[in-house]
Amino acid sequence: xxxxxxxxxxxxxxxxxxxxxxxxxxxxGAPYAAKWYRYAPSGELRRSIAALVxxxxxxxAFIWPIDLVVSDEISGFGYVMPRLEPRFSSFAQLVSKSxxxxxxxxxxxxxxxxxxxxxxxxxGLCYRDISFGNLWVDADQADVAIxxxxxxxxxxxxxxxxxTLRFMAPEVVRREAAPSSLTDLHSLAVFxxxxxxxxxxxxxxxxxxxxxxxxxxxxxxxxxxxxxxxxEPVFIFDPEDHSNPPRPGDPVAIWWRLYPRFFRAVFERAFxxxxxxxxxxxxxxxxxxRRALVRLSDCVSVCRCNASVFYDPDxxxxxxxxxxxxxxxxxxxxxxxxxxxLSEGATLTAHHLSRNRDYDTVVATVEPHPARPGEVVLRNVxxxxxxxxxxxxxxxxxxxxxxxxxxxxxxxxxxxxxKIIS
Amino acid sequence: xxxxxxxxxxxxxxxxxxVVAVVADGHGHSRHLRSARGSRLAVSLGCRAAQELADLIxxxxxxxxxxxxxxxxxxxxxxxxxxxxxxxxxxxxxxxVKSWREAVITDVTADPxxxxxxxxxRPGDDPVIAYGSTMLLCLVLGNWLILAQIGDGDVVCVxxxxxxxxxxxxxxxxxGQVTTSLCGPDPAGDFRIxxxxxxAIPLLAxxxxxxxxxxxxxxxxxxxSFSKDxxxxxxxxxxxxxxxxxxxxxxxxxxxxxxxxxxTVALLISPAGQAMGTxxxxxxxxxxxxxxxxxxxxxxxxxxxxxxxxxxx
Numbered sequence: 001x002x003x004x005x006x007x008x009x010x011x012x013x014x015x016x017x018x019x020x021x022x023x024x025x026x027x028x029g030a031p032y033a034a035k036w037y038r039y040a041p042s043g044e045l046r047r048s049i050a051a052l053v054x055x056x057x058x059x060x061a062f063i064w065p066i067d068l069v070v071s072d073e074i075s076g077f078g079y080v081m082p083r084l085e086p087r088f089s090s091f092a093q094l095v096s097k098s099x100x101x102x103x104x105x106x107x108x109x110x111x112x113x114x115x116x117x118x119x120x121x122x123x124g125l126c127y128r129d130i131s132f133g134n135l136w137v138d139a140d141q142a143d144v145a146i147x148x149x150x151x152x153x154x155x156x157x158x159x160x161x162x163x164t165l166r167f168m169a170p171e172v173v174r175r176e177a178a179p180s181s182l183t184d185l186h187s188l189a190v191f192x193x194x195x196x197x198x199x200x201x202x203x204x205x206x207x208x209x210x211x212x213x214x215x216x217x218x219x220x221x222x223x224x225x226x227x228x229x230x231x232e233p234v235f236i237f238d239p240e241d242h243s244n245p246p247r248p249g250d251p252v253a254i255w256w257r258l259y260p261r262f263f264r265a266v267f268e269r270a271f272x273x274x275x276x277x278x279x280x281x282x283x284x285x286x287x288x289x290r291r292a293l294v295r296l297s298d299c300v301s302v303c304r305c306n307a308s309v310f311y312d313p314d315x316x317x318x319x320x321x322x323x324x325x326x327x328x329x330x331x332x333x334x335x336x337x338x339x340x341x342l343s344e345g346a347t348l349t350a351h352h353l354s355r356n357r358d359y360d361t362v363v364a365t366v367e368p369h370p371a372r373p374g375e376v377v378l379r380n381v382x383x384x385x386x387x388x389x390x391x392x393x394x395x396x397x398x399x400x401x402x403x404x405x406x407x408x409x410x411x412x413x414x415x416x417x418x419k420i421i422s
Numbered sequence: 423x424x425x426x427x428x429x430x431x432x433x434x435x436x437x438x439x440x441v442v443a444v445v446a447d448g449h450g451h452s453r454h455l456r457s458a459r460g461s462r463l464a465v466s467l468g469c470r471a472a473q474e475l476a477d478l479i480x481x482x483x484x485x486x487x488x489x490x491x492x493x494x495x496x497x498x499x500x501x502x503x504x505x506x507x508x509x510x511x512x513x514x515x516x517x518x519v520k521s522w523r524e525a526v527i528t529d530v531t532a533d534p535x536x537x538x539x540x541x542x543x544r545p546g547d548d549p550v551i552a553y554g555s556t557m558l559l560c561l562v563l564g565n566w567l568i569l570a571q572i573g574d575g576d577v578v579c580v581x582x583x584x585x586x587x588x589x590x591x592x593x594x595x596x597x598g599q600v601t602t603s604l605c606g607p608d609p610a611g612d613f614r615i616x617x618x619x620x621x622a623i624p625l626l627a628x629x630x631x632x633x634x635x636x637x638x639x640x641x642x643x644x645x646x647s648f649s650k651d652x653x654x655x656x657x658x659x660x661x662x663x664x665x666x667x668x669x670x671x672x673x674x675x676x677x678x679x680x681x682x683x684x685x686t687v688a689l690l691i692s693p694a695g696q697a698m699g700t701x702x703x704x705x706x707x708x709x710x711x712x713x714x715x716x717x718x719x720x721x722x723x724x725x726x727x728x729x730x731x732x733x734x735x
Contacts (some may be wrong), residue, residue, distance in 0.1 A: 370513035371505065372482055393438045393480065401521060402474045403513075405481020 001080060002068040008034060008080060025080060034069055036078035049079055049150055059119035061112060063147045088136040088145045095198055101139040103300045103308055104345060108142035110195055111293045116146060117188055118286035121181040125152050128179035130187035131164035165225050166200060171278050173230030185283040189270035199252030201271045202228055204236035206244035235271035258321040260299055260312035266292045294359060298340040303327040311341050331406050331422035342366050342406055344376050353416040377403040387412040429632050429686035430461040434469045437476030440563035443688040444468035447575060447632035449554040449603065452542045460553030463525045464604060471518040472561045475510065479563060484509060503617040510570060510615050519609045526553045554605035558630040560690060567618040572609060573601040574633040578645040582624040582694060584653035586645040589616035626695035627652055634685030656698035661691050
């Protein structure tokens with residue numbers, strides 16, 4: 001290792017790509033991974049990776065270069081990084097599973113991803129190559145890992161990688177702009193569309209119909225990609241341009257309909273004004289995604305038919321994707337700035353009560369009623385007692401770790417007041 | 423050598439207008455060297471769990487008869503009593519067992535066993551064994567009397583006619599030598615539950631007593647004698663007098679003349695009991711009161727003045 005001066009013991013090959021090969025290595029007995037560049041890399045690439053090592057990872061999700069490595073026996077260089085834990089699998093595997101993870105897990109994955117990229121961009125860096133292969137997920141813990149961070153560079157720095165076509169921003173496809181944090185926002189939006197809608201936002205009937213084997217109608221893949229992702233991209237759910245709707249039978253149409261209007265509106269913006277205006281004003285920023293995902297998480301509910309659905313008080317007519325009925329209104333907890341559906345598995349986190357960005361410290365959980373199937377109770381998992389005043393009843397204290405039966409009431413959480421409507 | 427008292431007792435409000443009383447008896451064997459703490463935790467956590475249960479009952483319609491269910495068997499799962507009992511088994515008992523164990527582990531972590539204490543423990547003993555305790559819990563909520571008990575001790579309900587009702591099922595594991603316990607291998611399974619509708623079985627009072635009380639009694643069927651005596655006393659005296667006497671009754675039982683065992687009692691008097699005016703039976707065998715109360719009592723200090731509403735008090 002160049003900085004540490006420590007020897008690295010090289011083990012089995014873990015994988016390889018266009019740029020290099022990745023091996024398992026051990027350093028002082030601890031497991032790591034090392035990427036070695038297959039072909040003679042440029043001095044600029046080495047300096048870029050050295051700069052990443054110096055800077056340190058901006059967020060724990062990034063499998064970040066720790067140090068450069070060189071060898072006395074082979075020319076060239078590589079870098080060591082933490083080994084990707086076995087609990088992670090590729091994003092492609094996640095979306096291709098027949099049984100999808102629960103909504104809350106998918107939303108958490110999206111939120112962690114957004115937070116990671118927000119940290120990256122805040123550090124003045126851009127990723128440049130968001131794609132299926134670089135994003136790994138642990139669905140059990142709703143966690144993400146971002147690999148291949150040798151693509152990362154300064155927002156205005158030299159470009160070594162232009163990206164993966166399907167995820168490239170239109171201006172990058174057209175080679176009118178280099179990858180940057182702004183183009184990352186487009187790639188992030190495409191990724192989020194895959195995560196929630198299980199399809200590509202720009203691939204619809206029009207893209208399909210442009211493929212032709214007839215001599216007069218045939219265009220190369222490159223020409224088609226340039227047109228559909230670069231010069232004439234049309235969102236498959238564009239509210240005004242209906243020239244490129246989803247292909248018949250494409251499940252993306254079913255997924256689209258089950259989300260509340262406010263969430264769909266974010267994608268509409270990303271793939272209408274976001275396509276045309278690459279500035280920060282046009283593209284959806286991480287903050288907008290984060291707020292939308294947090295609100296979406298608060299909407300997770302259950303239909304009468306037991307299907308997992310969304311309930312948005314501002315969109316109460318949303319039908320169940322399974323039985324096509326309008327689900328009954330679930331019990332709701334109204335807080336300043338949020339309305340939370342009290343469905344099994346729902347959590348209140350610190351941000352609900354303190355309006356901060358702490359989305360991970362859980363202060364309350366919604367659990368199944370111990371004796372009434374289909375009903376739920378709210379458990380105080382914070383360190384502070386609450387005061388609840390049910391309608392028609394005197395005020396009572398809810399000590400930490402205690403549960404309360406859900407019915408109309410006001411709750412004083414200490415830092416916020418809430419009201420349960422059921 | 424006289425050991426410090428390992429019993430504990432407490433009562434708190436529960437639900438909108440109910441009350442919970444809990445008595446706990448820490449085991450006296452040297453192996454249970456922190457049982458005084460264990461019984462104290464049992465009482466506080468028992469009260470908390472009962473308050474949660476009260477809220478869950480009040481939040482739902484569990485305690486109300488189902489529509490069209492007139493004349494249903496009171497003992498079926500579908501009856502209000504059955505549903506309450508189910509909730510006790512599914513909610514109160516597991517929560518109590520879990521929270522007591524967690525509280526003990528927290529205590530041990532914050533205050534590890536000393537060398538002297540380690541010498542008293544058996545090799546491989548789970549830390550909770552040192553804190554072992556029984557528990558007798560009584561929750562009064564509206565017309566419902568909800569009882570949960572683990573280990574020895576007695577719950578005696580005094581009927582309106584002066585007879586005794588012992589609603590908590592007997593535990594064949596209790597042979598007078600050993601007891602089941604919160605520190606046992608299956609505390610949730612060892613709990614015994616009873617739910618009474620006081621509209622069907624009007625009561626004057628409920629006594630919770632650690633085993634020292636019963637062990638001090640001369641008569642085998644002391645609950646019957648106790649019930650008769652208390653019924654007479656309720657007609658003669660007010661609850662303040664009873665509260666003043668209870669410690670001495672307990673002390674007498676704990677003395678060398680009695681069981682020589684820690685004795686703690688809680689006595690809940692219903693509004694009907696407070697309004698008593700009947701004559702006592704002539705064959706009374708009441709324990710005569712003496713001075714020097716050492717044990718706490720649980721008639722809430724303000725019980726007589728409390729106008730919270732109906733229910734056994």
